[in-house]
Amino acid sequence: MNEIYLDHAATSHPKPKEVISAVVKALSEGNANPGRSGYPRAIQASNTIFEARRALSEILNANDPMEIAFTYNCTDAINLAIKGTVPKGGHVIVSALEHNSVLRVLGEMKRACEIEMEIVFPKKNGYIDPKEYLKRVKRNTALMILTHASNVTGAIQPVDAIGCIAKSMGIPFLIDGAQAAGETETDVQKHKCDLYAFAGHKGLLGPQGTGGLYVKSGCLLKPFRVGGTGSASESIYQPYDVPDRYEAGTMNLPGISGLLEGAKYAFKHKKEIYEKIRFLTDALYEGLSSIRDVTIYTPPNAAFRTGVISFNIGDMSSQDAAQQLYESGFCIRSGLHCAPYAHAFLNTQSRGAVRASVGYSNTFYEIESFIESVYLLSKTQGPTR
Ligand SMILES: Cc1ncc(COP(=O)(O)O)c(C=O)c1O
Missing domain, CATH: 3.90.1150.10 (Aspartate Aminotransferase, domain 1)
Known part of the structure; x- marks a missing residue:
């Protein structure tokens, strides 16, 4: 059949053939640990990761490739964004259209009495009314979250309007772009978001096990996964340099090499x-x-x-x-x-x-x-x- x-x-x-070749190449002739050693193959591995940051920053219209941190999937990026921004006692405004990648992170934090959350349901037509976010802002509102496009209905949400509200009130804004990146226009500057989480394996055409977070420069998150980064090794504390701060442990070079080609294909x-x-x-x-x-x-x-x-x-x-x-x-x-x-x-x-x-x-x-x-x-x- x-x-x-x-x-x-x-x-x-299927993935574009360039993606498959890049994964195979990274596992064979390109195999080395990026950001760790100084011989040519290891340097080439680091360059590939940088090229992937550059390709992603182009797709998202970020100012600087260093605003892109790679994660293991979009869920991982969302965990980093939420746990890295919302302090104990913080209040979060979120839509009812969110995936459990967002809702469960908040649900678990709420159950542990760490945060308050308020859920905004869409209007009858399936779109969020930005005024509903505005109405719920409180003194302790620490984050607004909205999915760029619903994974259930496909409805593209008014992220620009929420971005304007968040910016005018000085509240960080996270967009879940899992269903949007590579499928519709993504422009972190136009959306006025501080954080944009993406999946590498959907519209960006890369392999599974890839994803990332755009973190606007000047916005410093508390990392939820810490460990070796190949930099500042004299210290037992997580470095402040970004994106190293968010990328503890050996990176997924085969996956990111494939994502680089997928993102290039999607952009071209x-x-x-x-x-x-x-x-x-x-x-x-x-x-x-x-x-x-x-x-x-x-x-x-x-x-x-x-x-x-x-x-x-x-x-x-x-x-x-x-x-x-x-x-x-x-x-x-x-x-x-x-x-x-x-x-x-x-x-x-x-x-x-x-x-x-x-x-x-x-x-x-x-x-x-x-x-x-x-x-x-x-x-x-x-x-x-
Ligand atoms: C809207 C949305 N957010 C987040 C995710 C999680 O993505 P991942 O499985 O890559 O972590 C998905 C996955 O389907 C999704 O549709």
Whole structure:
């Protein structure tokens, strides 16, 4: 059976061939510990890490490559951002659309009575109203957090407006860019954020086990993982130099080498990728909307969504629908997508939703055949409305 991959929001697939070659090369002829030794291969390894910082700073429009710290995934970057900024007794404003990578970090800190958190639900149309963040600001508000794009609905959130509010009040602002980097315009200066967490393996087309955090210069975080950095080795304390401060332990050279090539590919082809994802997602949205028993949760506004479309078919559980669609060859995801409050907002906590997510490698034919399979599956269900 030929598989058709529509699960790019989980991880992009297939990776560009340049990414695969770079990983193999880093493990063979390029293998050395970056930032530690002074012989040519080790220096080359350090240069590769620097080139990757430069590529990421270009994609995010950061001022300086040293504002990019590499982490093991986006979750790791979010942990660093939250634990590094919010002091004991701090208050955090966050949206209900967040992934558990954000909610669980805050949930655990709240359970330990370390922080207060307030959750802002979106308006009926699926977008956060920035005024709701403003209303909740308190004397001890230490961080505002918003996902750039929801991993459940694909809705691109008003990060620029929240950035303006945060900046005017002197409150740090963290954007979770896991679903946005490489898929839509990312510009940390325009978003006015202090911290931008990204996953390397989704729209940036790199390998799994990669990610990072943009930390605006002048913003010094308390590192949550400490250890050797290859610098300031005379001291038993974590150095203040960034990004070393946040990158304890041997770095993931094979992963970051692949991420460098993925980010270069995503940046070079960015116009075609954005246009293709938009075109295919619009076609998917239109096609699914025309099926009587399909309920779509993704907002209709094509200008403010990524390649994610979530839906359900009649009364079917999302797991059954995804399984049956897999039997027709489609790789998609069902359930709650690690975003419990987003599903509470959609009223889909009990059965979740089916999520099809389009990526740079999909074709119009694949989208058409997916729509046809959903239509055929919906025909096997009794009338529900
Ligand atoms: C919105 C969002 N944030 C964070 C993450 C976590 O990313 P990672 O699994 O790379 O840590 C995901 C993963 O799907 C996500 O969709």
